[in-house]
Amino acid sequence: MGLLDGKVAVITGAGAGLGRAYAMLLAQEGAAIVVNDFAGVGADGMTPAQRVVAEIRSAGGRAVASHWDVGTVAGGEAILKDALDAFGEVHILVNNAGILRDKSLVKMEEGDFDIVVRVHLKGTYCVTKPVFAHMKDSGRGGVIVNTTSTSGLRGNFGQTNYGSAKAGIWGFSNSLAIEGQKYGVRVWTIAPAAASQLTDATTSEEYKRTFTPERVAPVVLYMVSALSGAATGKTLLAGGGYVSEIRMEMGSGFTPPESFTAEDLAAAIEAGKVLMPERDLKYVNAYGPTAKA
Structure with a gap:
């Protein structure tokens, strides 16, 4: 028996890094996975999403690939449709998709700002809205995990675009948690620290060995499973084997x-x-x- 037997999880940006680690662990615990990733076909003739689906299926799990752009309302609706067509319902959503366009403010072009906010903050809205509505209308509720960052909560040089988007996601999640209580939809926010393709050029080998996606994934599993009970509206920082709660205090x-x-x-x-x-x-x-x- 797995912690997520009978559950269906949608994970965005799941073709690599943290998203892949989440998808593999949740599938291992019994969930059917909708692996969303916008990246195109590689040299092997497969998309990143298709590769992760193949990994899950080879291990005996259930998964389908979804290649829609999270930054559009139509894309968010299409991701939900892929889930419903394949598995009939959605119990879990993990908004993980993201990009970086790091530059100091005076060097940052409008496009650098807009694209980061579009993928992170607008993408969270575009995917969450239809999935939240489905969870509400089903009467069964669900769990949503959104991804913030310490760059948004405390700041980081060269990331006014990324920090703005991630701080916005934190505010989005705090409000959504209040709305979701009425319908049994729990909302978590995670601030993960893990080496990835996005940060490969700026992180040391020591960091890469310590801060692996697999050391964050169990935190997400805790959030979306019955282990966390009725908890909602909370933010956890996770990375390198360290976990703590983040909250605002006066x-x-x-x-x-x-x-x-x-x-x-x-x-x-x-x-x-x-x-x-x-x-x-x-x-x-x-x-x-x-x-x-």
């Missing part, structure tokens, strides 16, 4: 008089009444003391 504050000045505020900040101590604001490597996040 620091200390003060109540100003009815009429106050900017100088009053400056004095309150100086006295430590508004901002947290500086040491708490500085980013501490969330993946452990020796990792390079």
Whole structure:
């Protein structure tokens, strides 16, 4: 018996890297997988999605390939149709598809910004909307996992486009979790750290050995299975064998008089009444003391 026997999971960007790792593990636990990836045919005459499907089937699992573009409403609807045509329903959605176009802001062209937001943030909307509606209308609910990043939650040089999209996904997920409670749709957000084709040129061999997609996949399995119970609206950071919850917290504050000045505020900040101590604001490597996040 697997943790996901009888379930159907749609995973976007599942032709390689994290998406492939998710697809393989969820299939191993009994889920039928819709492997979505927009990449075209390679030298072997197969698409990345088709290769992953072949791997799953050779291991005795069930899977179909879906090649639609996540960045369009029509694409999102077509991905759902592929799932329904093949397996009749959808219980799990993992929005994983993504691209990078890293440049500092002054060097970033409009197209670099638009394409990253289109694939990540708009893509999450385009695929989630029809799948969420299906889960709602079925009366059985489901689980949706969206992908954010520490680049969106704390920032990273050269990634104003990527950070904007990933921060947007976090906000999207927080709101969707509230909407989903009424219909039994649980919503998680994951901030994964793993070596991939996208980051191959910028990561060390040590990082690649430690931060593998396979060390993130069990976190997603936990999220979408009964192991996580009724939990929803939560964000987990995962990478290199490290897992922690990410959440927004308010620091200390003060109540100003009815009429106050900017100088009053400056004095309150100086006295430590508004901002947290500086040491708490500085980013501490969330993946452990020796990792390079």
